[in-house]
Amino acid sequence: MTPRQRSPKQPRFRRQLPEERRQALILATIECLKRYGHDGLSVRTISAAAGVSVGLINHHFPNKDELIAAAYRYFNNELVGAMLAAVARAADSPRERLHAFLTASFSPPNLDADVLTVWVVFWGLYRHSRLIQRVHQETYEDYVRLVRGMLAELMTEARSKESRSNAARTPRADLRLAAIGFTALVDGLWLEWCLEPGTFRPAEAIALCEAWVGSLTRRTRGPALE
Amino acid sequence: MTPRQRSPKQPRFRRQLPEERRQALILATIECLKRYGHDGLSVRTISAAAGVSVGLINHHFPNKDELIAAAYRYFNNELVGAMLAAVARAADSPRERLHAFLTASFSPPNLDADVLTVWVVFWGLYRHSRLIQRVHQETYEDYVRLVRGMLAELMTEARSKESRSNAARTPRADLRLAAIGFTALVDGLWLEWCLEPGTFRPAEAIALCEAWVGSLTRRTRGPALE
DNA sequence: CATCTTGTTGTACGATCGTTCAATAACGTA
DNA sequence: TACGTTATTGAACGATCGTACAACAAGATG
Secondary structure, eight states: OOTTOOOTTSOSSOOOOHHHHHHHHHHHHHHHHHHHGGGGOSHHHHHHHTTOOTTHHHHHSSSHHHHHHHHHHHHHHHHHHHHHHHHHHSOSOHHHHHHHHHHHHTSTTTSOHHHHHHHHHHHHHHTTOHHHHHHHHHHHHHHHHHHHHHHHHHHHHHHHHHOSTTTTOSOHHHHHHHHHHHHHHHHHHHHHHHHOTTSSOHHHHHHHHHHHHHHHHHSTTGGGOO | OOTTOOOTTSOSSOOOOHHHHHHHHHHHHHHHHHHHGGGGOSHHHHHHHTTOOTTHHHHHSSSHHHHHHHHHHHHHHHHHHHHHHHHHHSOSOHHHHHHHHHHHHTSTTTSOHHHHHHHHHHHHHHTTOHHHHHHHHHHHHHHHHHHHHHHHHHHHHHHHHHOSTTTTOSOHHHHHHHHHHHHHHHHHHHHHHHHOTTSSOHHHHHHHHHHHHHHHHHSTTGGGOO
8 A cells, every 4th residue: 555655765856956957847848838839838837747846947947938938049959950960960062961951851850740839839929029039039040051051052063063154153142042942942841741741741842942952053043033 | 078978878889790790809809919929819808909898709709719710710711812812813824823923922911920920829729729720621722722723724834835745744743742842932931021021022032933933834844853 | 668689798706827935855065 | 963055845826817697788679
């Protein structure tokens, strides 16, 4: 009987370093977001998921919004970090780097409906929360720089390989628009797949993106302008 | 003084037909969604925006979720209807129809950060609400059919114009992937603009989409497959 | 003008929200 | 072992949530 009875030496809880506990709460927040969407963002749900009492959140974070912003920062950094790592891991051919980027974009853990749920909730908070806006601004620029860098490599490579006569003709405006279009295509396909996974395979999404980049570099002006 | 004093014959409220009141509540719901995001979805906020007391919502709708689902249905129908109308209004050239579609997509009232806010909140509800899922399924298929129809026109036109020898070569798979890629590009650009309106102009988004479709129809296989 | 129907009001209720705070106890340190 | 620091608990608070419902009144009907 009473298998639940605590032996006298068994502590009822374990103290942790503030940094570790903060990280655990951040992970619990994201987990709740995946499981319950926006409704998962209550201190009671989060603290229960973290195996901790309600009051502890306000001991490690000034308020709930700061915890959510911290979770958003972690989530963003995780994504950008994974992308940077995937690209860095690939060979130094621009084409292979792009392929690595796309493969990472269209495979787990990124390609997951739960991940979309998390993003959507954060987007929903974006417009009315200065905190979320600031975190977005601070973390997203690394992602933009990565995309622009990859495309710039590809376009200069294609430019130098194609012809030596008009080597400097590709205008800067094309890189800007190319990055915009590429990001839109990747994000749009990712969104589409997460909303309805049955309609196409990840490999097809990668092929679509690579074909877009291909038609971009085959002719110097690309599909960016008619 | 007391300009607020009601003259004895002034009625304190006006009775309306259930259908009219329902519609007014739906419009108020969308308005609150635009203004306050997810936090605007409370019966008190909505009823205040509609100039009506709290209890009236539960008199015209079985519960709050049904009101939200009705608002989602209206919002979807409004968008799809505007798109169908814009395309129907255009001349019968497939190119012009596509242009009309893109122009409607990338101009007000669709191209609006407030509209994005509304979408994001609905997406956030999608995964955990059977009601929202059903409404989405019922209303979105018209949109998909419109896009597929436009692209099919363009591809068959390009096919017959290009060469009579291999007229029947364009595989069906290309239309499917083309529609997927096109939708992704349009939605992705739209999302990007709403999140950060300063980075590119609507006309540039339209040009990007038309260039994509152009490179799709120039060579029979298009950028869909390498 | 009296009557009836029913759209509308506004209070009340229980549940849940985020936050506060005094009490508790885990665990490093002397 | 005794002490001190502080991470942790859990009850309590006021606010707000969605819903129910009895009372009210607008407007059609006779």
